[in-house]
Amino acid sequence: MAVRNASQGILADDKTEQREQIIEMLTKAYWMEIETVMSYITNSVNPDGIRAREIIESLQQDIQEELGHAQQFAARIKELYGVVPGSLEFNAEQSYLQPPEHQTDITHVVRGVIEAESGAIEHYNRIIEFTDGLDPVTNDMVIAILHDEEGHRRLFEGFLRELAPDETR
Amino acid sequence: MAVRNASQGILADDKTEQREQIIEMLTKAYWMEIETVMSYITNSVNPDGIRAREIIESLQQDIQEELGHAQQFAARIKELYGVVPGSLEFNAEQSYLQPPEHQTDITHVVRGVIEAESGAIEHYNRIIEFTDGLDPVTNDMVIAILHDEEGHRRLFEGFLRELAPDETR
């Protein structure tokens, strides 16, 4: 005798297709966060100099925050009857966050962080749009994560305004 | 001289009818959580055996969480000018969460929890749908609670997959 499934909401039997689309979007988001964790560890250790300390302290805190995001995405994939992928499916994409030639070149790091956050913001806006009215739990969870990313981006834009004043609006 | 009421939002004078409908839905949700507290106390004490420990530990934590949900529902009823009902109005409905014949029969407990969570998920989806664009505070609060319930259900479905592999999708 099988237990019945919920007949309402995203977990209902007639929402299988949408669930799979959401899982695909969450899986991409999951990998973005995992790569960000990697990039932030790297960039919270390599840079030299006094000015670099602010960047380093900021990224060190973000490592835990981004790891938390990754775990939230993973848990939601599971809740929607998906499977979190293994390490063989990882593809690095953040070419802009690789170590610079000189470790005192923090403008390189700041630009890379802004680029990474911009990509995340765009993807998360898409998830929010897609899940609106369809899967309120995913929707609400991603809005909260989007808030974090917008805050990070704005902080590093501020850094860039000082370092390269003509690159920002 | 009477203080004026807010002229905007769910607390506005012209929203009386909708408020009452929401109160009714919240009252039902309140009783569901209260019965769940009861059922989880029972089922976190009775079961025997090593495998039962995981179930017990999970339910013991959920007692506090579900009690918190009940108190949130009660507080929201109050905020919407409703009255939280007294114990005489309680009607037990979770026939599937009564103690099994043998206290080592944990499959019975797991199935019961899934059933209870399914009912809650369905009802909370209805509240979310009804309050969307009408009462954003209730809407947001219930989404957060729905997230908890979906997580519980998924965890116990995982248990059932091991205990009775052919009952779950």
Place this chain on the structure above:
Amino acid sequence: MAVRNASQGILADDKTEQREQIIEMLTKAYWMEIETVMSYITNSVNPDGIRAREIIESLQQDIQEELGHAQQFAARIKELYGVVPGSLEFNAEQSYLQPPEHQTDITHVVRGVIEAESGAIEHYNRIIEFTDGLDPVTNDMVIAILHDEEGHRRLFEGFLRELAPDETR
């Protein structure tokens, strides 16, 4: 090969009948505490007014305390080889703790709390008397709970002395 049972004390084989009587008394106590939890949630949310704040704060703290009592009774039932009952066996009895007509009528609430505590005190005194010299563990546990209830009752009697001076000794 069966493990042997303790040959001394309430868990000994020749104490089966007394154990069952104690379990019955503990089950009643369990339901009294569960209903009190329900009633205190209700009455810690509904009342309006400044004077009601003291009552509300007192009851909010008691919710956790009474829930703890319920869990202690449940655990002891289990230790004595009983089974904690399910929600279908619950029967509401605290007619005196239902919401009053006007939510500023706190005298109604105070009187209800005193009534509930009086019933608990009487029942717990009976358990203490019955287990004295027979089951020292239950005896000791119920004395500690009795102390809490006597303290609550005395506090609310003090409230009543102010609200309705001629109703108390």
Place this chain on the structure above:
Amino acid sequence: MAVRNASQGILADDKTEQREQIIEMLTKAYWMEIETVMSYITNSVNPDGIRAREIIESLQQDIQEELGHAQQFAARIKELYGVVPGSLEFNAEQSYLQPPEHQTDITHVVRGVIEAESGAIEHYNRIIEFTDGLDPVTNDMVIAILHDEEGHRRLFEGFLRELAPDETR
């Protein structure tokens, strides 16, 4: 070489006008919270009497909460590329929360708090409506703040029911 902006969501280049409207609304909300901080400090010190203690304790806690709201509004203004205004732009508006003639007149304070919360609730409902589907982060943040304000208002309405029973619904 300028870093690219996000092409999706409220931070996208084609949303400039809407961002400015939101900033204007958030700036008004910011000043409302700042004035509330001021008014609550005043009214958590001046009142005399035993009944006043509940009001005072409630307002003392709210000072930190409202300050937190102000800081959230300020941070969001910054994230949307606005500038938080300086003290010269402050204009007091809470005429109803000035110190009463007699410091034991707590009904005056209670009425003033309800008035202030009503204004906030109305304005925040407007922001929520405007940002719905446009800026989910601001939308979500303001809903959470709205919940706090509705709770405060309801609490003080309860106080007023006792102090001036015919002024409330």
Place this chain on the structure above:
Amino acid sequence: MAVRNASQGILADDKTEQREQIIEMLTKAYWMEIETVMSYITNSVNPDGIRAREIIESLQQDIQEELGHAQQFAARIKELYGVVPGSLEFNAEQSYLQPPEHQTDITHVVRGVIEAESGAIEHYNRIIEFTDGLDPVTNDMVIAILHDEEGHRRLFEGFLRELAPDETR
């Protein structure tokens, strides 16, 4: 000039003989707890397997609890003018709690724990009976310890019910 002794209670001069009997019983209890500490360290390290984790976690917590019991017994011996014995007087008796042949044989461990707790329960019931009305402090202290042991025993009986259903009542 000698200070006077208390003329009332178990510390009075005319209670010397009873004190010595109690000391003897407490000394036996002390050694039972010490050996249990030893056995629980052993059995919280040796067992292999997933099911063994519950047993191990339970025993790891109990090590500190049982050590605490031993220290309470030792302190009470001192308070009654006795001397806590040295390690040369230790005699191992828990033959049933020695490491099994295969470290995945957890039924062996569970049976051993039940046996050890049964012995403790019997001995502590005897102390409680003997000190009743004679030495209320020792009486009260041993009742509290008895409660712990009954709880442990019941938990492991539950484990045995699953592992060897026909060995338990």
Place this chain on the structure above:
Amino acid sequence: MAVRNASQGILADDKTEQREQIIEMLTKAYWMEIETVMSYITNSVNPDGIRAREIIESLQQDIQEELGHAQQFAARIKELYGVVPGSLEFNAEQSYLQPPEHQTDITHVVRGVIEAESGAIEHYNRIIEFTDGLDPVTNDMVIAILHDEEGHRRLFEGFLRELAPDETR
């Protein structure tokens, strides 16, 4: 309409006389603890010397413990419908705990503490005897306090054994 009193236990109407006797005994106990607080403050400040440090540290901790005992006695007097007396009814009796002539004379202090604890032990044994089977809550509470006092006395007897070996058994 008066609320009914509990018909069982020490709070029942037919136990008035016994309650008054218990209140009298608790009042004496209350004053003993209050004077001990005073004496321990004095004797935790005055003594000079290295050896005095152990005494001072021990008494400093006991100040809070004895104050706690006094507050427990006061609360129980209240619960039994008595009135805690005011400062005018205080009569000092601990002549043996007044400051010695030389502040390095710690033997004087040690002897005084033993004398004070002996008196308390005797009085508390009497309360325990009187309340046995009559008022289990008071009985249980005083046993716990007696345990503390026996421990203190034994510690200071140990001190005296070193300072004046022929004064102790």
Place this chain on the structure above:
Amino acid sequence: MAVRNASQGILADDKTEQREQIIEMLTKAYWMEIETVMSYITNSVNPDGIRAREIIESLQQDIQEELGHAQQFAARIKELYGVVPGSLEFNAEQSYLQPPEHQTDITHVVRGVIEAESGAIEHYNRIIEFTDGLDPVTNDMVIAILHDEEGHRRLFEGFLRELAPDETR
């Protein structure tokens, strides 16, 4: 070979007489605080009623604060080469803080607290005046204590304004 004393400040050899005068004043202050501790225990237990809760909570906190003051006075007496007196030298003076006839008469308690604080404020002002420029450590310590007492007095004056409006300025 004697160690030398400090040649500067209140501990210098030529300040013996002034030190003794300060010790006398501190000893009086010490007894005032000790009696206040006693009176506040009494008055934090006896009063009945909802309004009494604010008074009780305030006094319960003050017990620790006033005990701390007493211990500070005692320690300073010691530092100035004085001896803290024993319990036999205590004389009760707070006739105005004895229990009232009816335990709901909180105006009696409020008036008594104001009277006690007024006496303390006067005495501490005298110590501050006497030690100004002579013993800055005592001076600074007593100013901090005076601040506490002024705050307590003002709070209870506020209570009295409500309870008996024509008794306060």
Place this chain on the structure above:
Amino acid sequence: MAVRNASQGILADDKTEQREQIIEMLTKAYWMEIETVMSYITNSVNPDGIRAREIIESLQQDIQEELGHAQQFAARIKELYGVVPGSLEFNAEQSYLQPPEHQTDITHVVRGVIEAESGAIEHYNRIIEFTDGLDPVTNDMVIAILHDEEGHRRLFEGFLRELAPDETR
């Protein structure tokens, strides 16, 4: 029957005029701190850039500290029988702490903070001078606050030495 007032110190009846002068000075100090809270919120959010982080972190901590000062001033006004003013009496004066044209112009912010602290230091020195020997409690409280402000000023002077070396001594 009116309670008597203290006949000694700043609260005595013959000190009415001086109390009023102190209240006036404290009211000005109160408004200075309130405006500083506002200005520091603004300036802890607006600035962009890495160097700005140190300023921002420093101001964020100071917000709570300055708010605490404001609350201390308010409480002291109350203790001296004054009334804390309402928001309508606020007048902005810190023209030098308004947002600069470019948010990376931190020299503007640093200069503004120094200007604000200089004004506070001057006013607090005047209060200290006026209350010396007259109101030791206010005197002591303001000295402690002055210490904080001198520390802040010195820190920001250090910042200015780096940013604009020829502007500081």
Place this chain on the structure above:
Amino acid sequence: MAVRNASQGILADDKTEQREQIIEMLTKAYWMEIETVMSYITNSVNPDGIRAREIIESLQQDIQEELGHAQQFAARIKELYGVVPGSLEFNAEQSYLQPPEHQTDITHVVRGVIEAESGAIEHYNRIIEFTDGLDPVTNDMVIAILHDEEGHRRLFEGFLRELAPDETR
């Protein structure tokens, strides 16, 4: 004028070649830990079933521990004048830790963890051997990490003994 380098130890100028060899080994270790973090997130979310809980809880704790190891390796690379590599250089190697076909197949996960730990143990033993007497700081750090990995491996070997008794020694 250049600062001088330390003339002793692994940081000395004549140790450049060895430093580079150590950096290479640490870089490999760094990537092993990073992949392990990834694999453990995956495998702490995917598995279903009661027995899987122990595995999941164990891996969830290890995520933080392994991330800490990665950060220690990264920091040591930096201290030895190396550069931590970016995400583009990551190559997945843990084919044995990819998600199994059925999420209740925990034997697959247990085997994968043992395999991963075995590889780490081998590599870390090599680093320890190479740095012995050459770079005591790296040596000591890696021994501590090795201890963690040996413990993990042993725990999962124990799990495998139960799940697949004939696969382990």
Place this chain on the structure above:
Amino acid sequence: MAVRNASQGILADDKTEQREQIIEMLTKAYWMEIETVMSYITNSVNPDGIRAREIIESLQQDIQEELGHAQQFAARIKELYGVVPGSLEFNAEQSYLQPPEHQTDITHVVRGVIEAESGAIEHYNRIIEFTDGLDPVTNDMVIAILHDEEGHRRLFEGFLRELAPDETR
């Protein structure tokens, strides 16, 4: 299909014999720590007198520390594929730490502790020597424990220098 073992380090297949020798040494160390726990409980309760307090406090802290050592030894035995022995294999050897004839004879206790620590220091030096370059994890763990024991021994040697000056170097 068996999982492979690590081919490097002490866990490699070709190190079986050495592992067994280490296990034997660790087993002896385990029993030494267990007996020390026993002896320290005894000697932290029995001694009388002021000077004994320092000894007692020191031993009370060491009980937990030595228990921790025992658990570390046990865990390492397990990691090396050994089995922690049961209580029947315990043999008491610390004849020098049995209770003395008079409980104020602390020199006896101090000498006993030194003797016990000397034995441990010798045995642990042997383990360190044997594991050097062979099993770095055990080596490192035992060095840390040795440090503790050397510190304890030195402390008690200092005590003995005062008690029996001619017995120490």
Place this chain on the structure above:
Amino acid sequence: MAVRNASQGILADDKTEQREQIIEMLTKAYWMEIETVMSYITNSVNPDGIRAREIIESLQQDIQEELGHAQQFAARIKELYGVVPGSLEFNAEQSYLQPPEHQTDITHVVRGVIEAESGAIEHYNRIIEFTDGLDPVTNDMVIAILHDEEGHRRLFEGFLRELAPDETR
């Protein structure tokens, strides 16, 4: 454009000379505290024996306290526009706190501490006198430090009374 300096108080331009005198006095105080830190580390490690434990524990706590004093003096020097001196300007003066010939000679240590505290007390009294009415912040800070030193001195005088009764008053 230079920022203006405060025109009031010790930081005013016309107080330069007095500031320099205060800086000189604070610099001497700074070095006294630094040497005391050194001496207390030495004397909290060297002494042997049971009686030495009280001294050692007291000095260990004082290390942090005296270091805090040094840091307060350093910060105040900075605030008054002085420069904290470097280690080359340190001159040891506490000849009386060098290690004694025998490490059980604690009378030597006690005498040395009293001597050091006496010197500090004298110097701090001079600073307090000089800054009275001139620099209230320094004045207040040094009074608080003086209180600590008087307390330390008195404690060690008490020790000396026991060790060498005829050396103290």
Place this chain on the structure above:
Amino acid sequence: MAVRNASQGILADDKTEQREQIIEMLTKAYWMEIETVMSYITNSVNPDGIRAREIIESLQQDIQEELGHAQQFAARIKELYGVVPGSLEFNAEQSYLQPPEHQTDITHVVRGVIEAESGAIEHYNRIIEFTDGLDPVTNDMVIAILHDEEGHRRLFEGFLRELAPDETR
């Protein structure tokens, strides 16, 4: 009867000469740490400017860390039967860490810290080399301290790379 010494390890009688050599090296290390504490207090207070904040925060944390190192060295000297020297034997050597002419010259401070750490690293490498295989406890302790110093040095080298790019490798 003398207690026996350990016959194994660095504390054995035949290791006297080596112990003395180690003590000499530890004494030098002790003084290096003490002077570093002094220098870091100075340099954590004097510097002005925003960039100086990172240096100051880093040095403030290091004060406690270096003090801890000094206390570890002192304790180990004691354990090896040495005597920690007194303040008269201190000789300042860190000429490079004296205050610079201008307090905004942080390059001076950074260079000085690197110089100090280089000297420590060299000396600690020598101790590690000398104690290897001879005194494993000292060896292990100094390796851990060396790790801290290498980390500090690397951090400040990074600062120097920014401030004076051509001075570092």
